[in-house]
Amino acid sequence: MTIPSPITATVDFDRDGIQHGFLKLPHSHDASAWGSMMIPITVARNGEGPTILFTGANHGDEYEGPIALFDLAHTISADDLSGRVIIVPGMNYPAFQAGKRTSPIDAGNMNRVFPGNPMGTLTEKIADYFQRTLLPLADYVVDFHSGGKTLEFLPFCCAHVLDDKDQQAQCVAAMKAFNAPHSMMLLELDAASM
Numbered sequence: 001m002t003i004p005s006p007i008t009a010t011v012d013f014d015r016d017g018i019q020h021g022f023l024k025l026p027h028s029h030d031a032s033a034w035g036s037m038m039i040p041i042t043v044a045r046n047g048e049g050p051t052i053l054f055t056g057a058n059h060g061d062e063y064e065g066p067i068a069l070f071d072l073a074h075t076i077s078a079d080d081l082s083g084r085v086i087i088v089p090g091m092n093y094p095a096f097q098a099g100k101r102t103s104p105i106d107a108g109n110m111n112r113v114f115p116g117n118p119m120g121t122l123t124e125k126i127a128d129y130f131q132r133t134l135l136p137l138a139d140y141v142v143d144f145h146s147g148g149k150t151l152e153f154l155p156f157c158c159a160h161v162l163d164d165k166d167q168q169a170q171c172v173a174a175m176k177a178f179n180a181p182h183s184m185m186l187l188e189l190d191a192a193s194m
């Protein structure tokens, strides 16, 4: 039996135009018995074409991506597109609100809990929604990270060393097209849950 995600989206991924809404994740806690965590999402679509998914605040203390993506969400025009752009500036929204790498609610480190779990912690539920709902919609994914509180990053775009060399070649092509000041191949030592 497949367990459905507890997250519902207030946006219609198949509708043309610009929609600003939320990913609504039920979160029962002391201050709100039937509360929900509302994670901002923007969908911009203009007809058929590829889909790109932009994500920020996978780690909540890495603010550069969320700032750029909230700006993009406020300025993007569907008329400029052929296809669809999905923007989630604050993936781990409680961590982003707290300015912390991990969630203050469950200590979840988003990029260490994939593929997530629809019956798990809040962080695992968010990861599961990305894994099973948003990633399958996307032809391209750009996940913005930066140094956070403990690292200093040069501006770079990276592609990962992958077992699937066809996918790696496409990632390298996208990295070159991004044309950041530095480009880098990244071999993750802890990739299984990223």
Ligand SMILES: [Zn+2]
Binding pocket: 058, 059, 062, 111, 144, 145, 146
């Ligand atoms: Zn990060």
